[in-house]
Amino acid sequence: MTISEVSKKYNLTQDTIRYYEKIGLLPKVPRSKNGIRDFDEEACNWIEFIKCMRNAGMEIEILIKYVTLFRQGKDTVKERRQLLEEQKSKLLEKQKSINETLDRLNYKIKLYDEIEAGTRKDFTEKI
């Protein structure tokens, strides 16, 4: 698969994919003899994995660490597990923040609906 195909498949720019490889986020992307990237299934799987993690806001440094451990083989399973557990905690925190904010947005949207409907005349919005 060429970079333009991968780019379309995962909706990432070619620049982003090259950047990810450059910083060590993609282990061994195969190349055809004239130096052109030829993504195999494993490389694609990594891209998909990284995209998923990045979408959730995981830091690139952490992902590089994970990829590095992964490449070192079975001996790093314990450390990888630990890393993922930490990231899980962070995501749970983030989830909590988002839920709090959603509650607040819902409250305010409801308030604005009441104001617009005229069912609330005492317009004392308290931020």
Add this chain to the structure above:
Amino acid sequence: MTISEVSKKYNLTQDTIRYYEKIGLLPKVPRSKNGIRDFDEEACNWIEFIKCMRNAGMEIEILIKYVTLFRQGKDTVKERRQLLEEQKSKLLEKQKSINETLDRLNYKIKLYDEIEAGTRKDFTEKI
């Protein structure tokens, strides 16, 4: 309330608070006669609100827009409602991404647990 008290109360640096005011994110922070900020309840409420929204990842530009509309009074209720609704959608998307990633992390953590426990001998982790 002085800036250092507010800073402690909301766990934001003084620099961040001053920055928020400078860019128009805090409507009218009162000042004592020698020019020192003296946060009243309303200013504190704004800080708390902004902190909540920022924690969920809402962009500063959007928050400035909201604050600006708020200051313009009742006539902007409809527009404010619309803005909040858009941000709500974004947060729901983000929530979805986080949930997907959490599922994936849980799967991998479980896999690593099995590997470590020795209950899974076929070590064919597929990223």
Add this chain to the structure above:
DNA sequence: TATTGACTTAGAGCGAACTCTAGGTGTTAT
């Protein structure tokens, strides 16, 4: 044969959100 088009690289540039620096003012404690 010339040009088009997809790929390559190194490295510069960018936007967001702070964070820090330098220099200044005003109040309080010794």
Add this chain to the structure above:
DNA sequence: ATAACACCTAGAGTTCGCTCTAAGTCAATA
């Protein structure tokens, strides 16, 4: 009175994660 301390400002610097630029290689088509 002088030092310490908390505050102030404008503006420069930093970090993250891309994104763009310039210059080059190579294969296919007019």
